[in-house]
Amino acid sequence: MKTIYTTSVTAKGGRNGNVKSENGILDLEVRMPKALGGANDDFTNPEMLFAAGYSACFDSALNLIISKSKIETGETTVNAKVSIGQIENGGYGLAAELEVNIPGVSLEEAQTLTEKAHQICPYSNATRNNMEVKLTVTNS
Incomplete structure (x- = not known):
């Protein structure tokens, strides 16, 4: 790199x-x-920070793909849900779900753009084959 x-x-x-x-x-x-045993949910935590970084980075990758494709869309949004849980070896792991919205294009086109963004996003590349990442795409 x-x-x-x-x-x-x-x-x-x-x-x-x-x-x-x-x-x-x-x-x-x-x-x-x-x-996870804390007193309340009034502070940020590592999963929240990871979700913030992943969603911002993925939305930037998505807009780069859209720009290079010369396609007109509405304003995109990416909501990242990051979960923590125990894995088989007794340690802990993460999983993510990205809810991607690309208005102004067909659902098929939105899915294609999302998959292309998933290939170039640094967070997606870092997490690939290391944690489950589910993509949910909408176009409204």
Whole structure:
């Protein structure tokens, strides 16, 4: 891989601590969600941060594909649902579902554009064959 950009974020305190980027723009308290034994769901958590990154990155990849295809669409949205669970070896794993909406094109065209974006998105490439990623496509 030819590196284009690198950033750095430091975590202190794990799931009940703080994450801070090298430039200080990202500086968040993170807490264990209630479902994992935390007190409440009032803070961000690693799965939420992963979902934010994946959805933003996938939407950018999707818009790049749309632009290169010279197709007119409405404004796209990508909702990422990220789940954590126990895997066979006793460790933990992640799964994701991307709900992709591309208005202004046929459902078939929306599915084709989504599949093409899934091939170039860095998050999709990083997760491929490492975790389940389900794509749900709509066009309204």
